[in-house]
Amino acid sequence: MPELPEVETIRRDLESVISGRSVASAWVSENAPRLVQLIPPDEFCKQLKGQRIERLSRRGKYLILNLQSGLIWAVHLRMTGRFQHNVEGCPESPYLRAWFELDDGSFLCFADLRKFGMMWLVDDFSAVNPLLGPEPLEDGFDLKEFAATMKRRSAPVKALLLDQTVLAGVGNIYADEALFAAGIRPARAASTLTRPAVARLHQRVQDVLHAALGDRGSSFSDYVDASGQQGSHQLNVQVFRRTGEPCYACGTEIRRIKVAGRSTHYCPRCQK
DNA sequence: CTTATTCCCTGATTGC
């Protein structure tokens, strides 16, 4: 499941490889009716053709290809989307949903087992998502504002970490990891957190994302980078998918519960 | 405004 570190890894990989290239031709599968948003797929392909990719950026879990025309090509991988660059065509896959041939003959390939992934071609990112919260690894992630949000919400603290309007880019893996690192129970009502706990969480979210970036993301199931390689942070998690295994800090068995409709992993001793 | 639930989709897992 690509979250901020995974999408950022793809962005960095693609930046040097496809910047300056133009789209020579585009194809979207008939079997992916929800992939292209806002406009019909054939219109999307037609508009994309000839566009030069100036640079790549990212907002939360959205990969953004900034086109020289000023248009924005946004891609969200959701759960199982893969966005890969291949020099010689796209690898055979029953889940290939779209491809984009570039002017050097290489291909951007979009495969997606569950068809939850989406793409947009818009003038402004606000047309894609107008309510996205601050980037957790940039100055806009303000502690005071974060604390104020926590204070007035009764939802479980994990639900707020997953809320993309509160902060952009954290998903199930890094929400669990950040809460462990901060010593906070995921089901705890956000409004009951002390100020020091909120400050700790604010810092740990950033630490956990940085660590995952250093490992080129986590590959628990489908995630691979733009070259098809797995990340390695799944080998370095403290709680995520470690149900029944001993906590590295205290030896207590990691528990799994449901919070905000998502599988949630925590150490009952280290997290209060 | 909030929080909780449903839905999309399909391979993997669980249960009888």
Place this chain on the structure above:
DNA sequence: TGCAATCAGGGAATAA
């Protein structure tokens, strides 16, 4: 063993 029901997950849509 076999086959159906349930689960997983991001996040939008819908319900309460």
